[in-house]
Amino acid sequence: MHRAYLILSRVLYAFSSLVLTSISLALIAVAVVDVWEALRTGSSLKPSMLDGIGLVVVALAVFDVGKYLMEEEVLRNRELRSATEARETLTKFLVIIVIAVSLEALVFILGAANGGLRLLIYPSILLATAAAMVAALALYLRLSSSAERRLPRA
Structure with missing residues (x-):
């Protein structure tokens, strides 16, 4: 089964x-x-x-x-058999998302440039979101790698 x-x-x-x-x-x-x-x-x-x-x-x-x-x-x-493998896999996946969000924000900035400054708020929020995702990923990597060092070796 x-x-x-x-x-x-x-x-x-x-x-x-x-x-x-x-x-x-x-x-x-x-x-x-x-x-x-x-x-x-x-x-x-x-x-x-x-x-x-x-x-x-x-x-x-x-x-x-x-x-x-x-x-x-x-x-x-x-x-996935170890915390290291899980961390690396999650990192790969989140990096894909961060890159896509960042590139989409840049495209929106180029489009908003002709539409007036008031339209720049939306791509700015998107860029801030991408930056927050990078910061959250960095924090996750820091915490998970320090936790892995404390795990007993298999």
Whole structure:
């Protein structure tokens, strides 16, 4: 029964990873088509390009999550057995999210630059959130690594 559950888990994680990868590719395709349409119709290219950058950033974040699922849950032949492995895995995952949030904030800043200073509050909040996430991750790494040193060696 345990073996069947492990196989089912791997199949579901692999399927989820492939779905996320497909969605990521579709987002990139939509970005390319939107920019192409702006070029073809002669409409303003800058908004389409900024929207395209935002879509590609989100697509890369979605792809990274799918890649993470495939690497950690499908291809690895073992579960997380130590606090160090859990810390490293969580760190990888959070770094993906922080990078995506930071890049999205930069795209919003570029878009808000033409819309007036009052629009800069939203990307500023997003950047502050990314900075808080980095600080929280640093605190977690500091606390978890010091706790690991106190654990008995196996």
